[in-house]
Each structure stands twice: as structure tokens, then as C-alpha cells.
Amino acid sequence: MKNRSLSTMLACLCIALTPARASAQDEGGWHSLFNGRDLSGWTVKINKHPLGDNYANTFRVEDGVIKVSYDGYGKFDEQFGHLYSNLAYANYILRLEYRITGTAVADAPPWAKLNSGVMIHSQSPWTMGLNQAWPASMEFQFLxxxxxxxxxxxxxxxxxxxxxMKGKLLTDHIVESTSKLFPLDEWVAVEVEVRGNEEVVHRVNGVEVLRYQHPQLDPREDSAKALLNAGAPLQLSFGHIALQAESQPVWFRNIRIRPLPATSGTGQQAPGAPR
Known part of the structure; x- marks a missing residue:
């Protein structure tokens, strides 16, 4: 974050307020975010590497699936990575399936093993610092x-x-759902319903497991401080979607989004545009 000037970060915030271009629409208003062939429409940022450097081919496409792989790593060395949508979104339902598989890199932190996720309301990858491990965002965690x-x-x-949650500000790093753990190598279907800054709902295999309100930046944390100092609002009403790579091989498929009507205070229905 410290490598980006104030003017650059403000420019990225303005870019995120540009209306999205139209894309192919499926029955029911669903749009595919992944073409099944390559990573078009997505941008890689891996900790300790420049924006766009897909180090060791961490994110790859095989058989119509996005796969996070570590066969090119000698050691993990805290090289946490994310694959960002080039567009930012505000009001939508996101659906995807994930499959946690294989074995994590040996030197990964214990908590990172058998662990992945998808970030919503994420800061732009163009505002990420070279040595920034995670974007300021809300993570739908996959275990x-x-x-x-x-x-x-x-x-x-x-x-x-x-x-x-229920009118109370929570500052915990993890807020638990009511779901359960699924076996290694099992495909799990997840859905997140995002209503701008008003409400976010998590569903696993069609069942609601978590609901919270008013996602917001944490002024105590360095990445959030930098965004706030650059003019970002405290309350998060839109952001990028990012698939996570935390040392554990994981697969993603059937990544689709359905725009929802804009809610009060969220501006454009689906703001964002690639830089």
C-alpha cells in the first residue's frame, strides 16, 4: 500500500465508480465471470510479487476449472495470493463451487492449510502494496x-x-457460520448475496449459514488506514471479487453473478471497470 501515491489510489477509487460494460447473460440474468478457457477478466496479485505476476503459475485453468497449484514453489514463504475480478460490484448474488484438494505447502502456517475463500467488497488490486498479503475486504471462508x-x-x-450483526459492531477477525466442514476433494456450492452496504448473506449448498450488515473498513489496520487517507468511505458498498490462494491447492468452477437492483446509498448497480 505504501508504494502507491495518494493520487494513484484516488484514481483507482474513481475507476471503481465507472459503470460496468455489458456481458453475456444466461437464463435468469446470470453472467459467467469465468470463460472456462483462461484468466481473461481477472488480475493476479501475489504477496511479494508485482501486480499481474502469476508467480509459478499459481492460478491456472485446466479442464474448465480455475486451479490454485503450488507444484512450482520451493517453499511458501507467506506468498499469499488472490485472483481479482477486473470489475467491482455492489449489488449481486455470486455463485461458485470450490473443491479443496491435495496438500498445502509444507512451510505454510497451520491455520492456512485446508483453507481458502472468496473475497467480496475487496479493495482494488491496483491499490495493493508489493508486500501486502491480503486486501481490505470481507472473506467468505472455505474450510x-x-x-x-x-x-x-x-x-x-x-x-x-x-x-x-443485529445492530452491534463486531471487530472479531472471524465470525462463525452455522455450517459444517466438508471432506477433502468434495465439491461444495456456495452463494453470497450482497446488498451494497446494507446486508451480506452466506449460503452453503443452498442453506443460509450467516448474515451480517454494514461491512466497513477498520481504521486500526494499515491497509484500511491507507484507503481512508486516500478518501475511501468508511462504509463498504462495493468492491472487487477475489479468489484466494493461501498455500492450499483449491479448485473453482461455475463462477456466476446475477446483478440485483441498487439499494439506497450504493450508487451504481454494478460499478467497476478494468484499469
Whole structure:
């Protein structure tokens, strides 16, 4: 974050308010975010590497699936990565399926093993610092049986952020869902319904497991401080979507989004444009 000037970060915030271009629409208003062939429409940022450097081919496409792979790593060395949508979104339902598989890199932190996720309301990858491990965002956490990071999948994690639940501000890093853990190598279907700054709902295999309100930046955290100093609002009403790479091989498929009507105070229905 410190490598980006104030003017650059403000420019990125303005870019995120540009209306999105139209894309192919499926029955029911669903749009595919992944073409099944390559990473067009997505941008890689891996900790300790420049924006756009897909180090060791971490994110790859095989057989119509986005795969996070570590066969090119000698060691993990905290090289946490994310694959960002080039567009930012405000009001939508996101659906995807994930499959946690294989074995994490040996030197990864214990909590990162059998652990992945998808970030919503994420800061732009163009505002990320070279050595910034996670974007300020809300994470829909994916855990597999045997994970030490939690007792269920579908939790929300809050890097650089906070949230409210039933009118109370929560500053915990992890807020637990009511789901369970699923076995390694099992495909799990998840859905997140995002209503701007008003409400976010997590669903796992069609069942609601978590609901919270008013996602917001955490002024105590460095990445959030930099965004706030650059003019970002405290309350998060839109942002990028990012698939996570935390040392554990994981696969993603059937990534689709359906825009929802704009809610009060969120501006454009689906703001964002690639730089």
C-alpha cells in the first residue's frame, strides 16, 4: 500500500465508480465471470510479487476449472495470493463451487492449510502494496475437514474490515457460520448475496449459514488506514471479487453473478471497470 501515491489510489477509487460494460447473460440474468478457457477478466496479485505476476503459475485453468497449484514453489514463504475480478460490484448474488484438494505447502502456517475463500467488497488490486498479503475486504471462508482455522466452512473473515450483526459492531477477525466442514476433494456450492452496504448473506449448498450488515473498513489496520487517507468511505458498498490462494491447492468452477437492483446509498448497480 505504501508504494502507491495518494493520487494513484484516488484514481483507482474513481475507476471503481465507472459503470460496468455489458456481458453475456444466461437464463435468469446470470453472467459467467469465468470463460472456462483462461484468466481473461481477472488480475493476479501475489504477496511479494508485482501486480499481474502469476508467480509459478499459481492460478491456472485446466479442464474448465480455475486451479490454485503450488507444484512450482520451493517453499511458501507467506506468498499469499488472490485472483481479482477486473470489475467491482455492489449489488449481486455470486455463485461458485470450490473443491479443496491435495496438500498445502509444507512451510505454510497451520491455520492456512485446508483453507481458502472468496473475497467480496475487496479493495482494488491496483491499490495493493508489493508486500501486502491480503486486501481490505470481507472473506467468505472455505474450510475442509481437518482444518485448524475453524469448525465450519462459510465463516466471514475480516482483513482490514469490521461488520455489524443485529445492530452491534463486531471487530472479531472471524465470525462463525452455522455450517459444517466438508471432506477433502468434495465439491461444495456456495452463494453470497450482497446488498451494497446494507446486508451480506452466506449460503452453503443452498442453506443460509450467516448474515451480517454494514461491512466497513477498520481504521486500526494499515491497509484500511491507507484507503481512508486516500478518501475511501468508511462504509463498504462495493468492491472487487477475489479468489484466494493461501498455500492450499483449491479448485473453482461455475463462477456466476446475477446483478440485483441498487439499494439506497450504493450508487451504481454494478460499478467497476478494468484499469
Amino acid at each position: 475442509s475437514a481437518g482444518a485448524t482455522a475453524g469448525r465450519q466452512t462459510g465463516n466471514v473473515c475480516t482483513p482490514g474490515t469490521n461488520l455489524e
